[in-house]
Amino acid sequence: MTLPVRHDSMRARNLGVVLDAVRRGGPQTRAALAERTGLTKSTVSKLAGDLIEAGMLAESGPARAGERGRPGVEVVLSGDRVAALGCEVNVDYLAVCLLDLAQRVRFTRRRGQDNRGKPAKRVLAQLRTLAVEAMAEARRLGLDVAGAGLAVSGPVADGVLLTAPNLGWRDVGAVDLLGLPVETTLGNEASLAALGELWFGAGGQDFLYVSGEIGIGAGLVVGGELFHGTRGLAGELGHVVVSPDGPRCRCGGAGCLETAAGQEAILTAAGDVATVAELLARLENDDELAVKACGEAARALGIALTSTVNLLDLDRVVLGGIYAPLFGWLAPPIERVLADRLVKLRSTPPTLTASQLGGQAATLGAAGLVVHQVLADPTRFLPR
Incomplete structure (x- = not known):
C-alpha cells in the first residue's frame, strides 16, 4: 500500500531541494x-521567501544587470543566521571551528596539549570550554548554532568512542561527556577530515585521505560520499601491517604502519626531535638524520598505500595532518614505491597530493556535516 505524503513532509523536502540547488x-x-x-x-x-525570512538565503542583486526588461533577482546562501560547530580531540591537541551556512569560517581555536593517559572526562571538559567560547562568539555574531560534530582519533559507534589506543581510552561516551547544549554527532577524525577535504579542499569526488598524526587514519570518498564500512569502522590504515617482525604497536599488534610512519616514530628516528616544526627546520637544512627518517617513513607508507591501491583501484591519494607540511620529503619515496610495486597492474600510479586545509580538516568536516544536515532539512530553523 502506498501511503500519502504529508504536506509538511513535502514542504521540508522541497525546502531542502531548493537550498541544495x-x-x-x-x-x-x-x-x-x-x-x-x-x-x-x-x-x-x-x-525562497521562507528561506530568506529565516536568514538561510539572501538576495544578491539582478542576474542580468544592463539588459532590457526586468531582470530576475538572484538568491545565494546566507551565513547570517545559522552556524555549525566542529570540535576535535586528538592525542596532542584540542580544536574547535565555527562555520556558517555559507561555509565561511567565523571562529577557530586550537590548544596544544598532551592528552595521553588523561581521563576522558577531564579532556572533554577542557574541549567543552573551547566549544562554549565558540558558541559565545556565535551569539555575538547573531548566529544560531544548529548542532555540533565531534572528531575523535578512533573508531566510533552510536555516540561512543570504541577505542583510542594512543589516548588509552576505551568505550568512552564522548558525546555525553562533552555535554554541549546542541545535538552532537560523533565521528572518526580521519573520516571527518576526508569530508573536510571533499567539501573545502581539492580532493575531487573519489580519493583516499590519509591523516598523519601520532596515529594514522584514512577516509575513503567514493562518488562524493564517505565510505563507512559494514560497521562504520573503515579507515584504520595505521594498523595495516608493513613489517610483521616490526615493533609492538599500542593496538597490541606488531609492525603496524603507525610504528614506522606515525608522528612519534618519525620524530624519534630523526634524533628525538621535539616537534614537527623543529623537524621541518632540520629538513630544510638537509639534516641527514631527518631526511633519512622521512624517507623510511615514506617507504613504509608507500607499502601500505600499495596494498590499498591494489584493493580499491584508487586514482588519488591526499596526504593530510603532519604529512602535508612534510609532503616535499615524503612524496618522492612514496611515489617510487608505488611505481615499482604497481607497474605490472596499472599504467600509472595514483596522483599524490598534499591537503591545503592544514590542521582544520577534521573540524571543518565535523562542522560541515552539520551544515549539510541543515541544508537537507531546514524546517526546524524556520520561524513558526
Missing part, C-alpha cells in the same frame, strides 16, 4: 531554480 549551483534566480529543481515558479518563490 543553490549550494551546488551558486547564485540563481527563482526562475532558474524552478527549471533546475522541477518545481513550479510559484512554489519556488514561496520557498
Whole structure:
C-alpha cells in the first residue's frame, strides 16, 4: 500500500531541494531554480521567501544587470543566521571551528596539549570550554548554532568512542561527556577530515585521505560520499601491517604502519626531535638524520598505500595532518614505491597530493556535516 505524503513532509523536502540547488549551483534566480529543481515558479518563490525570512538565503542583486526588461533577482546562501560547530580531540591537541551556512569560517581555536593517559572526562571538559567560547562568539555574531560534530582519533559507534589506543581510552561516551547544549554527532577524525577535504579542499569526488598524526587514519570518498564500512569502522590504515617482525604497536599488534610512519616514530628516528616544526627546520637544512627518517617513513607508507591501491583501484591519494607540511620529503619515496610495486597492474600510479586545509580538516568536516544536515532539512530553523 502506498501511503500519502504529508504536506509538511513535502514542504521540508522541497525546502531542502531548493537550498541544495543553490549550494551546488551558486547564485540563481527563482526562475532558474524552478527549471533546475522541477518545481513550479510559484512554489519556488514561496520557498525562497521562507528561506530568506529565516536568514538561510539572501538576495544578491539582478542576474542580468544592463539588459532590457526586468531582470530576475538572484538568491545565494546566507551565513547570517545559522552556524555549525566542529570540535576535535586528538592525542596532542584540542580544536574547535565555527562555520556558517555559507561555509565561511567565523571562529577557530586550537590548544596544544598532551592528552595521553588523561581521563576522558577531564579532556572533554577542557574541549567543552573551547566549544562554549565558540558558541559565545556565535551569539555575538547573531548566529544560531544548529548542532555540533565531534572528531575523535578512533573508531566510533552510536555516540561512543570504541577505542583510542594512543589516548588509552576505551568505550568512552564522548558525546555525553562533552555535554554541549546542541545535538552532537560523533565521528572518526580521519573520516571527518576526508569530508573536510571533499567539501573545502581539492580532493575531487573519489580519493583516499590519509591523516598523519601520532596515529594514522584514512577516509575513503567514493562518488562524493564517505565510505563507512559494514560497521562504520573503515579507515584504520595505521594498523595495516608493513613489517610483521616490526615493533609492538599500542593496538597490541606488531609492525603496524603507525610504528614506522606515525608522528612519534618519525620524530624519534630523526634524533628525538621535539616537534614537527623543529623537524621541518632540520629538513630544510638537509639534516641527514631527518631526511633519512622521512624517507623510511615514506617507504613504509608507500607499502601500505600499495596494498590499498591494489584493493580499491584508487586514482588519488591526499596526504593530510603532519604529512602535508612534510609532503616535499615524503612524496618522492612514496611515489617510487608505488611505481615499482604497481607497474605490472596499472599504467600509472595514483596522483599524490598534499591537503591545503592544514590542521582544520577534521573540524571543518565535523562542522560541515552539520551544515549539510541543515541544508537537507531546514524546517526546524524556520520561524513558526
